[in-house]
Each structure stands twice: as structure tokens, then as C-alpha cells.
Amino acid sequence: MSEGTLYDKVWDRHRVTQLPTGQDQLFVGLHLVHEVTSPQAFGMLKERGQEIAFPERTHATVDHIVPTGNRDRPYRDEAAESMMAELEANVRGSGIDFSDPDSGDQGIVHVIGPEQGLTQPGMTIVCGDSHTSTHGAFGALAFGIGTSQIRDVLATGCVAMEKQKVRKIEVTGELGEGVTAKDVILTIIGELGTDGGVGYVYEYAGEAIEDLGMEGRMSICNMSIEGGARAGYVNPDETTYEWLRWTDAFEDDSEGFERLKPYWESIRTDDDAEYDDVVTIDGSAIEPTVTWGTTPGQTAGITGPIPDPEDLPEEDRDTAWRAQKHMRVEPGDTMEGYDIDVAFLGSCTNARLKDLREAAAFVEGRKVDDDVRAMVVPGSQRVRDAAEAEGLDAVFKEAGFDWREPGCSMCLGMNDDQLEGDEASASSSNRNFVGRQGSKNGRTVLMSPIMVAAAAVTGEVTDVREMEEVATV
Amino acid sequence: MSSPEFSDGEAPAEKVTEVSGTGIPVRGNDIDTDQIIPARFMKVVTFDGLGQFSFFDQRFDDEDNEKDHPFNDGKYRGANVLVVNANFGCGSSREHAPQALMRWGIDAVVGESFAEIFAGNCLALGVPTVTADQDDIEALQDHVEANPDAEIDIDVAAETIIYDDAVIDATVHDAQRKALVEGVWDTTALMGANEGAVRETARSLPYVPAEHIPGDEA
Numbered sequence: 001m002s003e004g005t006l007y008d009k010v011w012d013r014h015r016v017t018q019l020p021t022g023q024d025q026l027f028v029g030l031h032l033v034h035e036v037t038s039p040q041a042f043g044m045l046k047e048r049g050q051e052i053a054f055p056e057r058t059h060a061t062v063d064h065i066v067p068t069g070n071r072d073r074p075y076r077d078e079a080a081e082s083m084m085a086e087l088e089a090n091v092r093g094s095g096i097d098f099s100d101p102d103s104g105d106q107g108i109v110h111v112i113g114p115e116q117g118l119t120q121p122g123m124t125i126v127c128g129d130s131h132t133s134t135h136g137a138f139g140a141l142a143f144g145i146g147t148s149q150i151r152d153v154l155a156t157g158c159v160a161m162e163k164q165k166v167r168k169i170e171v172t173g174e175l176g177e178g179v180t181a182k183d184v185i186l187t188i189i190g191e192l193g194t195d196g197g198v199g200y201v202y203e204y205a206g207e208a209i210e211d212l213g214m215e216g217r218m219s220i221c222n223m224s225i226e227g228g229a230r231a232g233y234v235n236p237d238e239t240t241y242e243w244l245r246w247t248d249a250f251e252d253d254s255e256g257f258e259r260l261k262p263y264w265e266s267i268r269t270d271d272d273a274e275y276d277d278v279v280t281i282d283g284s285a286i287e288p289t290v291t292w293g294t295t296p297g298q299t300a301g302i303t304g305p306i307p308d309p310e311d312l313p314e315e316d317r318d319t320a321w322r323a324q325k326h327m328r329v330e331p332g333d334t335m336e337g338y339d340i341d342v343a344f345l346g347s348c349t350n351a352r353l354k355d356l357r358e359a360a361a362f363v364e365g366r367k368v369d370d371d372v373r374a375m376v377v378p379g380s381q382r383v384r385d386a387a388e389a390e391g392l393d394a395v396f397k398e399a400g401f402d403w404r405e406p407g408c409s410m411c412l413g414m415n416d417d418q419l420e421g422d423e424a425s426a427s428s429s430n431r432n433f434v435g436r437q438g439s440k441n442g443r444t445v446l447m448s449p450i451m452v453a454a455a456a457v458t459g460e461v462t463d464v465r466e467m468e469e470v471a472t473v
Numbered sequence: 474m475s476s477p478e479f480s481d482g483e484a485p486a487e488k489v490t491e492v493s494g495t496g497i498p499v500r501g502n503d504i505d506t507d508q509i510i511p512a513r514f515m516k517v518v519t520f521d522g523l524g525q526f527s528f529f530d531q532r533f534d535d536e537d538n539e540k541d542h543p544f545n546d547g548k549y550r551g552a553n554v555l556v557v558n559a560n561f562g563c564g565s566s567r568e569h570a571p572q573a574l575m576r577w578g579i580d581a582v583v584g585e586s587f588a589e590i591f592a593g594n595c596l597a598l599g600v601p602t603v604t605a606d607q608d609d610i611e612a613l614q615d616h617v618e619a620n621p622d623a624e625i626d627i628d629v630a631a632e633t634i635i636y637d638d639a640v641i642d643a644t645v646h647d648a649q650r651k652a653l654v655e656g657v658w659d660t661t662a663l664m665g666a667n668e669g670a671v672r673e674t675a676r677s678l679p680y681v682p683a684e685h686i687p688g689d690e691a
Contacts, residue, residue, distance in 0.1 A: 013677070013678060014674060014678070015674070016664075016667055016670045016671050016673075016674045017667055017670050019657070019660070019663055019664070020651070020655065020657050020663070021648045021649075021651045021652040021655075021657055021658075021663075022647055022648045022651055023648045023652075023660075025663075025664050025667060025670075025671075027671060027674040027675055027678070029678065029680065029681065036515055036516075036567075037566065037567065037568065039518035039519070040518070040519060040520055040568075043518070043519065048661070050661075050665075053671075053687070054675070054685065054686070054687070055687075056684070056685035057681070057685055064512075065516060077516075079516035079517070080516060082518065083516060083517075083518060086518045120680060122680065123680060128566060128568075129565075129566055130564065130565045130566040130590060132566075144565075144566035144590055145566060145590070145593075146566055146567075146568035146571075146590060146593060146594035146597055147520075147568035147569075147572075147594075148568060148594065148597030148598065148660075148661075149593070149594075149597060149660075151661055152660050152661045152664060155661050155664075155665060156661060156664040156665050156667075156668075156671065157671055157675070158664045158667075158671055159660075160660040160663065160664060162648050194503055194560060194563055195503075195559065195560040195563065195586060195588070198560070198586065198588065198589055199589070225564075225590075228560070228563065228588065228589070230589050230590060259679070260679055260680055263679045263680065295503050295505075295563075315502060315559060315607070316502070318501065318502065319501065319502050319503050322501070412507075412512045412565075413512060413513070414512045414513065414515065414516065431505075431507070431564060431565075433505045433507040433508065433564060434507070434508065434530070435507055435508070435511055435530050436507050436512075438512075438513070440511075440530040440535075441535075
């Protein structure tokens with residue numbers, strides 16, 4: 001068993017008691033709520049005549065179904081309207097803060113928590129959404145839960161869980177030019193597999209991780225679940241504190257900041273901590289990485305070959321055959337040159353200001369390929385506003401991108417933003433599952449925001465490093 | 474046993490000690506929750522009626538014609554034991570996935586391995602997720618295909634799957650087994666009983682102000 005890790009410490013601080021099942025009852029420090037997975041939980045609570053235990057530790061937003069175009073109410077999509085109305089009815093008068101579209105604070109739940117300073121080190125954070133692992137970037141213990149567990153949290157402020165093992169993933173060295181956090185996590189999942197993390201929490205460490213800003217750390221922790229790990233985290237450090245200092249939580253409360261800092265420091269993993277497993281990855285060897293298949297673990301470096309399923313471990317072959325048939329790719333080829341129809345820059349993995357800045361810097365002076373429909377969906381209204389203040393929207397629009405309102409959008413196709421037919425998309429999102437982006441014949445290639453920008457411009461999967469020289473026209 | 478119902482907040486949940494019935498095999502590793510229930514069917518505010526959308530995009534083509542899929546095959550009608558392969562239920566946390574399967578009529582899922590959130594969501598519904606070795610699972614899938622009317626008996630407490638003359642040595646995760654066998658899988662009721670200790674924990678955390686703890690407001 002692990003000892004002295006951040007996971008052990010945060011777990012112990014939040015452990016209420018042991019339940020008869022052998023699970024621990026954990027206090028939840030922050031419960032984030034969105035419209036898709038919560039209505040049934042509120043319903044069950046009502047049915048049982050129970051109250052919300054800690055409304056002030058709960059925060060809601062709307063992201064999955066919200067339109068990214070015309071947002072006039074009622075929404076044109078009746079189902080979306082009814083879900084929004086249900087959420088409004090559930091949170092109104094409950095004491096739960098709601099970052100709704102009129103507040104100017106609306107956005108993807110995993111973008112708004114960190115930007116408002118709701119997400120802090122040493123917290124337990126849950127949400128009915130598997131990408132809750134994102135918040136681990138701040139040294140929080142954050143994981144996705146199902147709707148019955150949402151009911152648990154609403155009613156008791158707690159979740160029932162078993163403690164897991166801790167795997168340290170040390171990414172050494174410096175990342176190369178054109179290589180981002182997204183490439184790091186795609187490489188990690190490619191190496192450890194989509195179920196390699198089942199039963200584990202991932203601690204990301206090493207020079208390449210420490211050098212990342214908070215946005216990059218969030219991209220990495222976000223996709224922990226794609227590797228099977230329900231939670232992933234990075235130990236908090238000065239980079240973390242610098243971000244927190246200027247969020248809503250602390251910008252006018254330096255006293256509160258100083259008061260909490262010792263706690264944040266105290267939950268950092270000890271130097272002599274024990275892990276259940278340690279994996280080392282050479283960060284300097286990572287290249288821009290993309291998926292070739294239909295799971296986030298089916299990845300290849302942009303110059304690396306798509307594997308022959310016959311060369312894979314026996315249990316991976318069948319999935320690989322099916323994936324290659326769906327994607328229409330051949331073993332031995334690289335993904336470079338794979339034709340794309342859609343470029344999607346958005347999602348809780350990669351739609352923060354830094355992602356948009358980097359993509360815009362690449363796009364400036366270039367044009368989206370005539371055969372590509374390209375869109376940027378900022379992660380939140382604040383990201384949108386900040387990007388617009390810098391003129392990023394103008395850069396994207398000038399190049400031919402559609403500049404849209406914040407939401408989950410084409411990451412999972414629950415609003416109008418969907419692939420059609422067998423369109424192929426270059427996507428900065430997190431899942432390339434069959435049907436994920438709204439069309440069961442659609443094809444998704446996951447990649448970093450700058451790689452999406454490059455693909456949008458050339459109309460095919462492109463090694464962004466090859467284009468660097470003409471980047472500043 | 475019959476499908477478990479939600480208990481109310483007061484009563485303990487139903488004990489799920491065994492599941493018996495006929496099987497239905499869905500083969501393939503890494504079957505994700507988007508395949509189990511596509512996101513477009515989640516634009517609902519209740520779980521009612523989700524059963525019919527189980528594996529929808531695997532079962533119907535673009536013109537809504539039925540494709541080859543066990544869930545379309547009449548020989549498995551009435552089956553309540555789903556037999557799957559590795560990493561079943563990976564992907565999103567949507568409880569809609571096990572809800573859809575349960576409402577289709579599935580009372581237990583047997584497989585090589587399960588994604589964690591999916592298994593937790595199944596437990597919250599009183600649906601056991603039972604694991605066994607790859608060879609045993611594949612043999613069971615073959616058997617079910619050849620004998621769709623054959624009875625399968627899952628003993629949750631003893632961790633066995635019995636069919637024909639075979640006894641599979643299976644695994645039901647410790648906490649899950651305890652919760653099901655003792656009927657304590659309704660964690661809302663279980664945890665609600667510890668209200669005092671919850672407050673104490675909240676008070677001990679430096680980031681939780683007193684005014685966020687109902688009853689503790691100054």
C-alpha cells in the first residue's frame with residue numbers, strides 16, 4: 001500500500017468512518033453539478049424527502065446540452081430546453097451557486113471550477129462526469145461519480161469509496177518543440193493502456209510535468225480516466241499557487257490565501273513516500289501524438305507507424321482490427337496525411353485560454369482548408385471574453401474558423417455540433433469512441449490544439465513541427 | 474431473484490445473494506459507455522424508458538434496420554445475465570449505461586474485467602459485476618450461444634458461476650460482495666446515519682468555513 005503520498009493524506013483528512021461494506025465514507029469538499037447526470041439524483045432526493053446537506057459546497061453549471069450558437073430561450077431543441085429548465089428548478093432556491101449563461105461565468109464544469117478558484121489543493125472534488133479527474137491538476141483528489149452517488153453526495157455530503165493504489169508516472173526531461181501536455185497524456189495512455197489504470201490513482205511527476213503550466217497539467221489529469229484511472233493528480237507548487245492567487249477565491253483575500261497555503265503544502269507527497277507502482281517515461285522522446293483508432297490508447301507518434309494488430313498483445317488485436325476498419329487506416333502507414341473534414345478545437349481537455357492562444361498563434365496569417373469545417377468552442381464565457389479581449393476570435397474568424405459559445409459541443413455531440421456521416425475530425429477532445437462525436441460512422445483523431453490548427457489549415461493530419469518555419473507570416 | 478428496487482431512505486436495500494437466469498453474450502474488449510448508450514439518448518430527466526436504447530447504434534443501421542446483435546436476437550429474449558469481455562463500460566461516468574441495461578432486463582454482468590465507475594454504478598443499482606478468467610468467460614459465451622435457454626446460476630457470496638456441469642471460480646470485489654450479500658448497497662441511507670461524524674470531518678478541514686456547515690453558522 002502507498003504511504004505518504006498526496007492521495008494518502010487527502011484521503012485520511014476526508015475519511016469520516018468505515019462503512020459496513022469495508023468502504024470508507026469520504027467527505028466531499030466540492031460537488032460540481034451539470035445538467036445531464038444530475039436531474040435523476042435531485043429526483044431521487046425529492047422522492048425520499050431529503051434535503052441537500054451542503055449546498056454551499058455545491059456548484060452548478062450547464063455545459064453538455066447547451067447550444068453553442070443561438071442561445072435564446074427557450075432553446076430550439078426541446079429536450080435541451082427541458083434539461084436546462086430542470087437544472088434551474090433544482091438549483092433555484094437551494095443555496096447552490098449556479099454559473100448560468102446570464103452570469104457570464106458559464107462554461108464546461110472542468111474549466112469553470114479552476115478558473116473561479118473553486119478547485120483548490122487538498123480538496124476532495126466529485127462531479128457526475130468522468131473528466132472530473134481534471135481538478136487533480138491542483139493537487140485535489142477529484143473523480144467522476146454516477147448519478148446514484150450524486151444522490152449520496154447531495155443527501156450526505158459524502159461518497160462511499162475504497163482506497164486505491166497509487167502509481168507514480170514520472171515524465172523526465174524536457175518536451176520538444178511542438179510537443180504539448182496533450183501529447184504526453186496520449187503517450188502515457190498508449191503505453192499503459194486504456195485499462196492500465198483500473199484500481200489506481202495516477203500521480204504525475206517529473207521535470208516535464210513540473211515545467212507545465214496549470215492548463216497543461218489539467219489536460220493531463222483530465223485524461224487519466226481514458227487510461228482507466230479514476231483520478232490523477234499533480235502535487236501543488238508555486239505554479240499552482242500563482243494560479244490560485246488571482247482567482248475569485250483569493251484575489252481579494254490574501255489573508256485566506258496565506259492561511260490555506262500551509263495546508264496545501266502539508267498534503268504534498270513526502271520525499272520518502274511509498275508507491276504501489278512507479279513508471280518512468282522519457283518526455284524528451286515524445287513527439288506530437290495522435291490516435292489512429294477508436295480508443296484513446298490507440299496512439300502513435302506523428303512519424304510512427306500504425307501498428308499491425310498481429311503484433312499487439314492478443315487481448316488488443318480484435319479491438320485494433322475493428323478500429324482500423326472503422327478508421328480506414330493501414331498498418332505500417334503513419335497518420336500524417338490522413339484526410340480530415342472537421343477541425344474541432346474545444347472540450348474540457350483543451351479549450352482554455354492558453355490552448356486558444358497557441359492555436360491562434362499558429363493560425364494567424366493562414367487559412368482553413370476549403371474542404372474543412374473548423375470551429376473553436378471556448379471552454380467558458382470567461383475564456384471567450386479573455387480571448388476576445390486579445391483579439392483571438394478575430395484571428396480564428398479571419399482564418400475561416402467558426403467562433404462559438406462555450407460548452408461541451410462536439411466532444412460528445414449532445415447539441416447541434418456533430419459529425420455527419422463518415423466525416424473525419426481532427427479533435428482536441430478526449431474520446432475517439434465510435435459514435436462519440438454524434439455520428440456512428442464518424443471518425444475522430446485526437447490531438448493537441450496546435451495539431452488541430454495545423455490539420456485545419458492543411459486539410460489533413462499534419463506534423464506541426466514541419467510547418468513551424470512559416471508560422472509567423 | 475427479481476430486479477432489485479430502490480429502497481427508501483429508511484429501509485436497508487434488498488440482499489442480492491444470487492442471480493439465476495439465461496445468458497446473453499456481447500463480445501469484444503473496451504466496449505465503452507457511448508456504445509452501451511449513445512449520448513443523444515441522455516437528453517432526458519429520468520431513467521425511465523432507457524432500456525430500449527441499449528447498444529442502439531450497434532443494433533440499428535442508418536435506416537433503422539436491425540443489424541446482427543445479440544440484443545436483437547430473439548433467442549436471447551428474457552436473458553438477464555450479460556456476458557462480456559475485458560474493460561467493459563470504459564469511458565464516461567454515465568449511470569445511464571447500467572440503468573439502460575437494467576431496464577432492458579439485465580440483473581447481473583459477468584466479464585473478464587470492468588471499468589471502475591461502471592462497476593460502481595452497477596453496484597448502486599444492485600447489479601453485480603462478476604469477473605472471471607478470459608478462458609472461462611469465452612467458454613461461457615460459447616455455451617450461451619449454443620444453449621441460449623440454459624440456466625446460469627451466479628452465487629454472489631460463494632463467488633461461483635454454475636452452468637451445465639461447469640463451475641467457474643469467479644470474483645466479486647470484496648466491498649461489492651459485502652454490500653450485495655448483506656443488502657447494504659444503498660449508501661445514501663448508510664452514510665446518512667453518520668451525520669455527526671460528517672460535520673466533525675468538515676469542521677476539521679481548513680478550507681471549509683463554518684458558514685458552509687449547516688447548523689454551524691455563527
